[in-house]
Amino acid sequence: MNLRTAMSTKSVKFIILVAMAVLIATASAAVYYSIIMQPSVTVTSATISFAQGNDWPTGSVLGSNSTWVSLALKAYPNATLFYDQPLNISNTDTSSHTFRLRHVTITPITGDSAVGNFTFFNFVVENTAGVAQASFNYTTTGNNWNTPATTSSITLPANTQWIIYIETKAAAGANAVTANLQISVDVTQ
Amino acid sequence: MTYPTQIQPELFALAGVFLFLALSLLTYFGKDRFPKKLPYIYQVAASFGLLFLVVSRFVLPELEESTRLWYCYGYLIAVLANTIGTNIYLAMPKRQYKISRKWSAAVTFPSILISTYFVAQYGLTQTSLVPSIAQITVIASCAAIATCAGILVFQRISHALLHRVHTGR
Numbered sequence: 001m002n003l004r005t006a007m008s009t010k011s012v013k014f015i016i017l018v019a020m021a022v023l024i025a026t027a028s029a030a031v032y033y034s035i036i037m038q039p040s041v042t043v044t045s046a047t048i049s050f051a052q053g054n055d056w057p058t059g060s061v062l063g064s065n066s067t068w069v070s071l072a073l074k075a076y077p078n079a080t081l082f083y084d085q086p087l088n089i090s091n092t093d094t095s096s097h098t099f100r101l102r103h104v105t106i107t108p109i110t111g112d113s114a115v116g117n118f119t120f121f122n123f124v125v126e127n128t129a130g131v132a133q134a135s136f137n138y139t140t141t142g143n144n145w146n147t148p149a150t151t152s153s154i155t156l157p158a159n160t161q162w163i164i165y166i167e168t169k170a171a172a173g174a175n176a177v178t179a180n181l182q183i184s185v186d187v188t189q
Numbered sequence: 190m191t192y193p194t195q196i197q198p199e200l201f202a203l204a205g206v207f208l209f210l211a212l213s214l215l216t217y218f219g220k221d222r223f224p225k226k227l228p229y230i231y232q233v234a235a236s237f238g239l240l241f242l243v244v245s246r247f248v249l250p251e252l253e254e255s256t257r258l259w260y261c262y263g264y265l266i267a268v269l270a271n272t273i274g275t276n277i278y279l280a281m282p283k284r285q286y287k288i289s290r291k292w293s294a295a296v297t298f299p300s301i302l303i304s305t306y307f308v309a310q311y312g313l314t315q316t317s318l319v320p321s322i323a324q325i326t327v328i329a330s331c332a333a334i335a336t337c338a339g340i341l342v343f344q345r346i347s348h349a350l351l352h353r354v355h356t357g358r
Contacts, residue, residue, distance in 0.1 A: 031245075165288055
């Protein structure tokens with residue numbers, strides 16, 4: 001039996017036909033699976049956002065889409081300055097979300113002689129009743145910063161706005177220097 | 190992690206591929222009733238379906254959904270036309286009415302039913318969109334397929350009734 005005869009036998013033809021069918025079906029299913037498993041990203045407004053408070057500091061900037069904020073705060077030498085309601089954090093979603101405060105950067109860097117001009121910057125998250133939910137306090141020891149640890153997760157209920165209360169203090173006889181802090185608000189969706 | 194739940198138009202192409210492959214194997218078994226090369230032609234047709242899927246996924250992934258819908262849906266219509274065509278081929282030139290009826294019940298009607306289901310599901314997922322020409326066409330085609338299925342069922346019932354009248358049973 002030569003190859004031509006062998007190839008023309010019914011069983012070989014059938015096996016080839018079935019093998020081709022299985023191959024095409026498997027490949028098609030795999031390609032379709034890869035199509036439906038492509039990730040899709042939809043742009044939506046942030047469910048947790050910032051809002052200006054009643055005590056909004058002059059010169060502060062609320063970023064577009066309220067997803068970032070730059071506060072211009074003051075610190076008086078040897079006196080504590082309170083900002084009762086400089087900034088609000090708002091949950092516009094119909095379900096609650098958790099968030100936490102996390103330190104990112106601070107300048108002047110620790111060890112710099114300018115650090116000794118400050119005493120503390122304390123950020124306190126308060127609920128609508130004014131009860132503190134978390135405290136995020138930057139203090140100094142000599143020319144070193146004591147940066148706060150990341151707060152535990154705080155649950156912000158649905159359609160609720162909470163307050164970020166701030167108090168600052170500079171050292172007695174402090175020079176006119178500026179500190180820049182970057183704090184991240186990590187939200188769990 | 191969330192997964193997309195919306196049916197993609199490529200589902201029609203995938204259904205078409207499976208139907209063409211099923212037709213290929215079925216026509217191979219009924220060799221004496223169909224042209225010898227028909228199973229291989231259907232295999233090639235199924236390969237075209239795979240090609241459509243590959244084009245959608247890898248070559249032109251930026252294509253609009255309406256465009257993808259057109260060619261995938263066209264492919265599904267082609268396979269359904271072939272299914273009905275084989276049915277007619279058995280009934281008319283070959284005059285094998287018994288086999289034609291069985292083919293209608295076992296192959297043509299389920300194929301149309303499954304395709305109608307997919308098209309209806311796809312139509313349902315598109316209700317939130319503004320009605321477009323593509324959407325209207327999908328609904329119209331869905332109605333056409335359902336009508337076709339109805340005709341086939343009617344044909345089958347009427348054949349059975351006529352047979353009873355002729356035989357007096």
